Amino acid sequence: MPYFMKTPGGPWLYNSTTGDFAGLKDPDGSELIFAKAPHTGGFFDVSNQTALANTATPMEYDTTDFSHGVSVVSNSQITVTRASVYNIQFSAQFKNTDNSSEHNVSVWLALNGTNVANSNTQITLPRKHGGGDGLLVAAWNFFVTMNAGQYAQIIWSTPNTAVSIAYEGALSTPTRPATPSVILTVNEVNGIS
Secondary structure: OOOEEEOOOOOEEEEOOOOOEEEEEOOOOOOEEOOOOOOEEEEEEOOOEOOOOOOOEEOOOOEEEEEEEEEEEOOOEEEEOOOEEEEEEEEEEEEEOOOOOOEEEEEEEEEOOEEOOOOOEEEEEOOOEOOEOEEEEEEEEEEEEEOOOOEEEEEEEOOOOOEEEOOEOOEOOOOEOOEOOEEEEEEEEEEOO
């Protein structure tokens, strides 16, 4: 059973079970303001992700950077513990190793395994050129209303297996950090319950 505690030396009250801020009391006791700590998470992947041609494939995340009320289940299911509106943001480093053709990629959102209407975007990757693979970063966000226990997935497909989502290790001259194949951030923007 949760109970509310006051932070030492401060006016904050918080829920002992969830860690959410439960309220703020004026020093004179005249007003109590309630608030929730937003649920949020940051995730990324350090592997190369491939797909069969013309096959819906979820983007995956193998590393949790931080998490409060949001988790990744089965490497791809962005799962929340509280009903709310969430801003799901991603960036994916797509690579085309074909030196003769450009190739398309579609990216869309699914909720509990069902495609979200009107959520697809199609991009075209440049072909391999000058000895280097064709690279393109896809980066945008989705606002989605989710219930506690529901999950969202970012899905991609391509008609050609020369396309992948690529991880690249740290680089030099100048020294640069590694490039994750996918970076994902999830932020609660409106609590419902």
